[in-house]
Amino acid sequence: MIVEALALEDVDPQQIETDAELFGEGLGLDSIDALECAMVLEEGYGVTIEDDPEGNARIFASVRSLADFVRTQRGEPGGGKD
Amino acid sequence: MTARTPRLSRARAMKAAGRWEGFAERGSLGALRFMARLYDLLGRRLSRAILHPIAAYFFVRERGSRGPSRRYLERIWAYPEGRPQLRGRPGFFAPYWHYHEFALQIFDRMVLWGHGLSELRMDHQGSEHLFALKREGRGGILIGAHLGSFDMPRQLAGGHGIALNVVMFTAHAERINRFFKSLDPTSQMRVLSPEPGSVGTAFEIKACLDRGELVGIMADRLPAGGDDTPILIDFLGLPMAFPLSPFRLACLLGVPAFLSLCLRKGDAHYEAVVRPVGNVAKVPRHDRDKAAVELARAWVQGLEQACLEHPYQWFNFYDTWEQA
Numbered sequence: 414m415i416v417e418a419l420a421l422e423d424v425d426p427q428q429i430e431t432d433a434e435l436f437g438e439g440l441g442l443d444s445i446d447a448l449e450c451a452m453v454l455e456e457g458y459g460v461t462i463e464d465d466p467e468g469n470a471r472i473f474a475s476v477r478s479l480a481d482f483v484r485t486q487r488g489e490p491g492g493g494k495d
Numbered sequence: 496m497t498a499r500t501p502r503l504s505r506a507r508a509m510k511a512a513g514r515w516e517g518f519a520e521r522g523s524l525g526a527l528r529f530m531a532r533l534y535d536l537l538g539r540r541l542s543r544a545i546l547h548p549i550a551a552y553f554f555v556r557e558r559g560s561r562g563p564s565r566r567y568l569e570r571i572w573a574y575p576e577g578r579p580q581l582r583g584r585p586g587f588f589a590p591y592w593h594y595h596e597f598a599l600q601i602f603d604r605m606v607l608w609g610h611g612l613s614e615l616r617m618d619h620q621g622s623e624h625l626f627a628l629k630r631e632g633r634g635g636i637l638i639g640a641h642l643g644s645f646d647m648p649r650q651l652a653g654g655h656g657i658a659l660n661v662v663m664f665t666a667h668a669e670r671i672n673r674f675f676k677s678l679d680p681t682s683q684m685r686v687l688s689p690e691p692g693s694v695g696t697a698f699e700i701k702a703c704l705d706r707g708e709l710v711g712i713m714a715d716r717l718p719a720g721g722d723d724t725p726i727l728i729d730f731l732g733l734p735m736a737f738p739l740s741p742f743r744l745a746c747l748l749g750v751p752a753f754l755s756l757c758l759r760k761g762d763a764h765y766e767a768v769v770r771p772v773g774n775v776a777k778v779p780r781h782d783r784d785k786a787a788v789e790l791a792r793a794w795v796q797g798l799e800q801a802c803l804e805h806p807y808q809w810f811n812f813y814d815t816w817e818q819a
Contacts (some may be wrong), residue, residue, distance in 0.1 A: 444689075445743050448697035449780075452747070464695070464702035473694045483609065 447473045460486040531609050531814040532582045546602060550595035560812035564590035576802040596807040598646045608678055621769035629657055634704030636745050637755035640715035640798050641810045644765060656681040658708035666719050697744060702748050712741040715798060728795045733816045737795060742787040749777030752790060754797040758805050770797060
């Protein structure tokens with residue numbers, strides 16, 4: 414999803430580690446990339462991500478935290494499934 | 496890593512920006528207060544004369560920025576349309592007039608803070624675009640530069656009840672906000688000061704735009720600590736690094752972007768210019784980077800034009816091209 418949303422052409426989705434840092438050091442995405450992810454999620458999954466600095470830093474920490482957030486929002490049980 | 500425009504070394508950009516901050520901070524609040532007293536006592540013409548020794552002081556003190564200033568003015572000289580605006584071929588003393596213009600505009604800002612627009616003439620060009628946005632309840636991005644008096648748009652917004660958020664990487668946002676509130680309690684200007692590199696910056700800006708407010712961003716210098724995607728664009732004939740983020744954001748959100756400057760036209764006479772630079776449509780994902788680059792190019796072209804018309808009013812006293 415991230416790869417598709419941001420049209421990262423030379424990144425293979427399999428290469429992104431679930432717990433790797435998305436922003437800063439890890440994938441090197443920035444704030445606008447995060448906003449773009451959020452907008453894609455809002456359209457595709459019907460979740461809303463607010464302008465909440467601390468919350469967003471947590472949500473966008475890694476693929477796992479992002480997925481957990483979407484599950485919680487949709488009322489699905491969170492867990493180990495990726 | 497991405498199919499994006501080449502990213503430049505952030506460390507080098509930060510170093511250049513840091514040098515600038517040091518320079519700007521020397522115009523301290525105490526000196527401004529002193530000037531304000533002088534203005535009230537002596538009047539405009541006499542107190543204006545004090546700017547010459549101030550410019551001379553900077554000329555001697557800021558040896559390091561003399562070179563960049565002269566190199567910039569030489570670039571202007573290379574353009575036939577820029578030449579008539581210069582006081583002759585830029586030589587050893589050319590930076591003096593550059594500093595003098597800087598001092599004069601800080602002086603006028605002080606007058607504006609103390610007396611409002613009663614002592615200054617302010618013309619507007621293109622403000623109808625902002626009124627139209629206000630009527631429609633839409634937001635817009637005002638992309639400015641360190642050209643002319645960048646404090647002035649506040650007046651425009653304030654006078655018409657338009658909320659303006661200025662993105663500034665500063666540790667003193669609260670203090671600045673309080674200062675402007677004390678000048679004008681009805682002021683709807685707010686300094687947004689995102690943590691450099693924080694994930695939330697773009698969300699905060701979107702929230703402002705969603706409320707139908709204006710967001711002001713400077714784009715002629717890479718922010719000292721901001722997360723940016725610098726891009727090289729020809730400016731006065733040489734490639735220079737500009738931040739692409741403001742333009743990416745406009746394309747992502749589909750909000751109108753404007754070139755916004757406030758230029759000095761004569762003594763105590765300014766003109767605030769708001770000119771649309773880009774498409775207001777949302778750009779589909781695969782074309783977005785290209786569209787952002789195009790938008791940035793159009794903006795830089797407008798900036799270059801304004802620099803050629805008012806060469807001494809560009810206050811970037813460091814080697815902007817050196818980073819390229």
